[in-house]
Amino acid sequence: MVDISAQASPAVTRVADALRSGALPDVAAYLPDMSPGDIAYLISASPPATRHELWSLLDHEQEADVLNELPDDIRNHFLADLQPEAVAEIIVQLDDDDVADILHELPQAETDLILDSLTTDDRERFETALSYPDDVAGGLMSTDTLTIRPDLTMDVVLRYLRRHTRLPENTDSLIVVSREDKYVGLLPVRTLLVSDPSASVREMMKTEREPLDAMTSADEVARRFERNDWISAPVVDPQGKLIGRITIDDVVDVIREQADHSLAVMAGLGDGDAFTPVLQTAPQRAVWLAVNLLTAILAASVISLFQATIEKVVALAVLMPIVASMGGIAGTQSLTVLIRAMAMGQINDRTEIWLVRREILVSALNGLIWAFVMALVTTYWFDDSTLGLIIAFAIIVNLLTAGIAGASLPLLLERLKIDPALAGGVILTTVTDVVGFWAFLGLAAYFYG
Amino acid sequence: MVDISAQASPAVTRVADALRSGALPDVAAYLPDMSPGDIAYLISASPPATRHELWSLLDHEQEADVLNELPDDIRNHFLADLQPEAVAEIIVQLDDDDVADILHELPQAETDLILDSLTTDDRERFETALSYPDDVAGGLMSTDTLTIRPDLTMDVVLRYLRRHTRLPENTDSLIVVSREDKYVGLLPVRTLLVSDPSASVREMMKTEREPLDAMTSADEVARRFERNDWISAPVVDPQGKLIGRITIDDVVDVIREQADHSLAVMAGLGDGDAFTPVLQTAPQRAVWLAVNLLTAILAASVISLFQATIEKVVALAVLMPIVASMGGIAGTQSLTVLIRAMAMGQINDRTEIWLVRREILVSALNGLIWAFVMALVTTYWFDDSTLGLIIAFAIIVNLLTAGIAGASLPLLLERLKIDPALAGGVILTTVTDVVGFWAFLGLAAYFYG
Numbered sequence: 001m002v003d004i005s006a007q008a009s010p011a012v013t014r015v016a017d018a019l020r021s022g023a024l025p026d027v028a029a030y031l032p033d034m035s036p037g038d039i040a041y042l043i044s045a046s047p048p049a050t051r052h053e054l055w056s057l058l059d060h061e062q063e064a065d066v067l068n069e070l071p072d073d074i075r076n077h078f079l080a081d082l083q084p085e086a087v088a089e090i091i092v093q094l095d096d097d098d099v100a101d102i103l104h105e106l107p108q109a110e111t112d113l114i115l116d117s118l119t120t121d122d123r124e125r126f127e128t129a130l131s132y133p134d135d136v137a138g139g140l141m142s143t144d145t146l147t148i149r150p151d152l153t154m155d156v157v158l159r160y161l162r163r164h165t166r167l168p169e170n171t172d173s174l175i176v177v178s179r180e181d182k183y184v185g186l187l188p189v190r191t192l193l194v195s196d197p198s199a200s201v202r203e204m205m206k207t208e209r210e211p212l213d214a215m216t217s218a219d220e221v222a223r224r225f226e227r228n229d230w231i232s233a234p235v236v237d238p239q240g241k242l243i244g245r246i247t248i249d250d251v252v253d254v255i256r257e258q259a260d261h262s263l264a265v266m267a268g269l270g271d272g273d274a275f276t277p278v279l280q281t282a283p284q285r286a287v288w289l290a291v292n293l294l295t296a297i298l299a300a301s302v303i304s305l306f307q308a309t310i311e312k313v314v315a316l317a318v319l320m321p322i323v324a325s326m327g328g329i330a331g332t333q334s335l336t337v338l339i340r341a342m343a344m345g346q347i348n349d350r351t352e353i354w355l356v357r358r359e360i361l362v363s364a365l366n367g368l369i370w371a372f373v374m375a376l377v378t379t380y381w382f383d384d385s386t387l388g389l390i391i392a393f394a395i396i397v398n399l400l401t402a403g404i405a406g407a408s409l410p411l412l413l414e415r416l417k418i419d420p421a422l423a424g425g426v427i428l429t430t431v432t433d434v435v436g437f438w439a440f441l442g443l444a445a446y447f448y449g
Numbered sequence: 450m451v452d453i454s455a456q457a458s459p460a461v462t463r464v465a466d467a468l469r470s471g472a473l474p475d476v477a478a479y480l481p482d483m484s485p486g487d488i489a490y491l492i493s494a495s496p497p498a499t500r501h502e503l504w505s506l507l508d509h510e511q512e513a514d515v516l517n518e519l520p521d522d523i524r525n526h527f528l529a530d531l532q533p534e535a536v537a538e539i540i541v542q543l544d545d546d547d548v549a550d551i552l553h554e555l556p557q558a559e560t561d562l563i564l565d566s567l568t569t570d571d572r573e574r575f576e577t578a579l580s581y582p583d584d585v586a587g588g589l590m591s592t593d594t595l596t597i598r599p600d601l602t603m604d605v606v607l608r609y610l611r612r613h614t615r616l617p618e619n620t621d622s623l624i625v626v627s628r629e630d631k632y633v634g635l636l637p638v639r640t641l642l643v644s645d646p647s648a649s650v651r652e653m654m655k656t657e658r659e660p661l662d663a664m665t666s667a668d669e670v671a672r673r674f675e676r677n678d679w680i681s682a683p684v685v686d687p688q689g690k691l692i693g694r695i696t697i698d699d700v701v702d703v704i705r706e707q708a709d710h711s712l713a714v715m716a717g718l719g720d721g722d723a724f725t726p727v728l729q730t731a732p733q734r735a736v737w738l739a740v741n742l743l744t745a746i747l748a749a750s751v752i753s754l755f756q757a758t759i760e761k762v763v764a765l766a767v768l769m770p771i772v773a774s775m776g777g778i779a780g781t782q783s784l785t786v787l788i789r790a791m792a793m794g795q796i797n798d799r800t801e802i803w804l805v806r807r808e809i810l811v812s813a814l815n816g817l818i819w820a821f822v823m824a825l826v827t828t829y830w831f832d833d834s835t836l837g838l839i840i841a842f843a844i845i846v847n848l849l850t851a852g853i854a855g856a857s858l859p860l861l862l863e864r865l866k867i868d869p870a871l872a873g874g875v876i877l878t879t880v881t882d883v884v885g886f887w888a889f890l891g892l893a894a895y896f897y898g
Contacts, residue, residue, distance in 0.1 A: 009659055010659060011659065016797065016799070019799065020798070020799060033657070035657075035676075037675075037676035037677035037678065038676060038677070040676065041672070041676050041794070044793070044795060045793075045794065045795040045796075045797060045800060046799065046800065047799070047803040050799065069676065158642070161642045161643060162642065162643055162644075164643050166639065167639045167642060167643060169678070170621070170678075171639055172619070172621065172680070189638055189642070190615065190616045190620055193607070193611065193616060193638070194610060194611055194613050194615065194616060195611075208482075210458055210459060210460065223490070224458065226486075226701055226702075226705065227484075227486030227487060227489065227490050227518065228486035229486065229618070229619075229698035231619060231621070231680060231697065248680065248701075249678035251701075252674070252678075252697075252700075252701060252704065253675075255701065255704055255705055255708075256675065256704055256708065259708025259709055259712070260789065260792075262712055263708070263711055263712050263788075263789060264785065264789060266712075266785075267781050267785035267786075268778070269782060269786065269789075274786055274789060274790040274793070274795055274804065275795075275800070275803070275804070275807075277807070278807055278810045278811055278814065281807065281811045282810075282811045282814040282815055285779070285782055285815055286815050286818060286819075288778065288782065289778055289815055289819060290819075292774065292775065292778045293771070293819060293822070296770060296771040296774045296775065297771065297826070299770060299774075300768060300770060303766060303767045303770070304764075304767045307763045307764070307766075307767065310759070310763050310766050311760060311763045314759050314760045314766075315753075315756070316766075317752060317756070317759050317763075317765075317766035317769075318749050318750075318752045318753045318756065319749060320766075321745060321748060321749060321752070321769075321770060321773070321882070322742070322745040322746065324770070325741065325745045325748075326738060326741065326742060326745065329717070329737065329738055329741045330734070330738060333716050333717060333718060333737065335716075336712060336713065336715075336716035336718055339712075340709065340712060340713060340718075340723060341723040343709075344493070344494075344723070345494065346493060346494040346723055346724075347494075348465065348494060349469070350465070350468065350469060350495065350496065350499065351494060351495065351496055351724070354496040354724070355723065355724070358724075358726070358727055358730065361727045361731075362727055362730045362731045362734060365727065365731040366731055366734055366735055366738055369735060370735075370739075370742060373742070377746070433770070
């Protein structure tokens, strides 16, 4: 039994139980003590009707925090129901990178209405973050940074910090900047806490950490955080001036979305929510089915060229799906290897030739093995060794094609700026279907005339 | 042109350029100043021969840190070349959770040899972590924690910290424990830095954070970190005693592996490295091709039952792959939706019925649409309206089957403790192939005799 209570935190389990038994007053009583993340999780793990019930039970003050923890599509769904003034009231409570994230996804007209209902101060606070696209370092950063000068002593820094009532989230380091606001280095809080109070920032700071350029892609930002186990990283403009700071919590979202994206898109799903209602889901899926119907008709029209041969040797109709299917499977393996390596940033001119060559060799080898096996199976099944030889030949041709297409398609699509996870699979199986049917039936037509 | 230099950090680019031009002395000169994470990335983004070159150029002191940042399979590959004593020398420099991770993946005999070459102190240090499996909180945690008592004042805590030369990595909070080492709460460093020096830990600590139980699954740990934006979390035993602490850097690896796992496994790839050589890759892939060959032969044997009908109406051979392929595509969509929702922890008894019903309705709707379209296409193409009706009926049956199987298979497999991402796709396409061929050819046999 897949059950939320098997693993979830006690707080989540309690509310899930109350929801199941329909005890809404109990749910309402538990919610105020729950973390925004847990509430957001409960909402996202509920069907649409329950989501609205949960949302309506929230305290007014909880709304902003919960909204901020929700997946983008669910968050936008709730926001769409609110007036611009209500949205404005919510977003002023959020970090500027989260606000940029929200406003980037709304229609421009609505964004303008929301910005209009803000005070000038708030509008200015969001301006820097809004000036970068979502998928680069500038769009992920918060401008809420804590900076210090290199000539201070630890003692002075500690006193300076104590003047704050709160420090920015995930402050693992203070950022050291020059008088011109240029990035100089980082002073880890860990260092600050154990250092001699009279030591200077200049002596104790770490200068070997390269800052992130504001235009670095979100994917590369995620990879650098992963590789170096960062908690936060400074972001600079082209002149080296500090403009913000990215924290691991936003990077974790990028990592999750990036990995999930390939999976969803390869199945023709888009990045959407699992609980989209029927009438919205059906048309979204229909588009993908339409594309695949066209490619299936293309493959069928290849078969139709050989109707006379099939009429003579009907065993061809029995065997031809096997040739096509083996090519599709082998090609999908090569394709997925390349798509994964791309996501990990492992593709470069030193590795791509190596990988394409490896894929071709692997499919050639597997082509030989399975050609041999299918030759035996076919000869035995239909008592026809010519047919055995024909299918063996077709399998070798199709698996070799699968390896070449599976490995080179993602590289080609990437250069054409087309998402390989989206288009790769359809193009690949079209190629392996067409080549598989053509090789098998074409050769049969030659032999059986 | 996909190029490492387009995005990577300047340090990585410099070495990548030197590697490309074969200037090994330059590479050797750059390496000592690079972060272990960047070196590990360079190694993982290189073909096998270059990897060994890079490894041999490392300083002896860098080896442990670089090894720790490498993906598991590459790390184990390098470790396999070392003597147990050399491995022991490396692992004593690592955190206990990382050591547990390494030792869990080596053969037991080798692990024993390595443990034997450790001092008693070191062996004891690793014992707690080694006593938990890798995929639960206990296996992810480090026992290197910094604890304080609730009756201390901030001032005393600061002085206590200053007695350390270094604090554990990612110390965003100090863990407050009772005299019996029971978990009581957390004192965020952010709070410590801005609090009145005379305030007590008891007044300032946060007690609402539930600790993680040592047996919580790694997937659930990852989801809670994601949901609540944690940097670190305390781990307790069933009696509530603090036994360790999990940090976000290890959780990020879990998230990446978890998401990547579904993608790899759905294509029959396993979790391996992109750069496994041909002779190792080919047999791995062959297993998957063998499974798929068996299912393709099963589908073919369904076709073979209707050879007499196909001989009469050869258009059936042309059209039958379309029926099977539409079912496969629609079913894969439902399957992927469920697998994603499972990975996000969104499946529970409140949502699974909703989702299965939604999937069935969506496929029924799409079945009707595409049945209608294919009826028109077929009637026009082969000038045979009976054939049009037959294919329409078969498409409705197969898409409905696809929706039911795609949505319920993952739930069923999960209950049988079989990975739905691994087995789901094969079983699903077998079902849609068999049902598709059977419905289409069976009905045709009835009409055309």
